[in-house]
Amino acid sequence: MTKKQRTNLLIDGLKKEYPEVKCALTYSKPHELLIATRLSAQCTDKRVNMVTPALFERFPDIESFAMAEVSEVEEYIKSCGLYKTKAADIVSMCQMLRDKYNSEVPDTIEELVKLPGVGRKTANLIVGDLYSKPAIVCDTHVIRLSGRLGLTDGTKDALSVEKQLSALLPKSESLGFCHRLVWHGRLVCTARNPRCEECSVSVFCKQFSK
Numbered sequence: 001m002t003k004k005q006r007t008n009l010l011i012d013g014l015k016k017e018y019p020e021v022k023c024a025l026t027y028s029k030p031h032e033l034l035i036a037t038r039l040s041a042q043c044t045d046k047r048v049n050m051v052t053p054a055l056f057e058r059f060p061d062i063e064s065f066a067m068a069e070v071s072e073v074e075e076y077i078k079s080c081g082l083y084k085t086k087a088a089d090i091v092s093m094c095q096m097l098r099d100k101y102n103s104e105v106p107d108t109i110e111e112l113v114k115l116p117g118v119g120r121k122t123a124n125l126i127v128g129d130l131y132s133k134p135a136i137v138c139d140t141h142v143i144r145l146s147g148r149l150g151l152t153d154g155t156k157d158a159l160s161v162e163k164q165l166s167a168l169l170p171k172s173e174s175l176g177f178c179h180r181l182v183w184h185g186r187l188v189c190t191a192r193n194p195r196c197e198e199c200s201v202s203v204f205c206k207q208f209s210k
Contacts, residue, residue, distance in 0.1 A: 006150055006204055007168040013201040014180040021179040023129050025049065030105040030130050031062050031097065034115075035090050037122045043080045051077055062103045065094035089117030107131045121158060128178075134171035136162045137178045141185030148189065150206025 128135030
């Protein structure tokens with residue numbers, strides 16, 4: 001079985017298992033997704049969703065974040081881990097959004113990665129979820145499962161995984177496929193104890209076939 005064939009089978013199999021998928025982070029405004037994604041680094045989406053309601057109530061727009069004291073933002077996000085760095089990034093990114101982008105979240109990866117604290121994973125999520133553009137979001141689940149399933153060479157380098165998946169995935173399927181891998185990684189193909197006996201796509205999995 002070629003990687004292309006395996007990819008197409010996995011696309012169909014995961015669609016059946018997870019027909020309706022979306023980003024697990026809760027947001028109502030474009031900049032809120034950007035901030036929530038920054039908070040999610042080395043932190044669970046569940047924890048982020050517990051923190052952001054009060055944070056977004058206190059700072060309801062880009063301008064208020066741009067004018068915020070970093071120390072005050074820290075108090076709202078302490079439970080997310082690495083809160084000092086994240087708070088500084090959030091204030092700085094909102095200042096840049098205000099000053100350079102007219103308080104609009106950019107719609108290209110090239111512009112998004114110029115923002116403080118924004119890497120390709122966050123940028124891909126933004127262009128995919130906000131602007132419905134082709135995107136490959138390489139979080140830890142996507143990296144792990146791509147290797148296990150046999151779609152990549154097993155590397156843990158996010159950029160390399162993104163490039164390898166880009167060569168396999170139809171652009172129209174890329175974001176949905178990544179979201180489905182995330183859900184499958186959380187619920188079934190976990191890091192330490194993958195439940196292969198419960199996996200609906202194990203027949204297409206390279207590691208399982210071994």
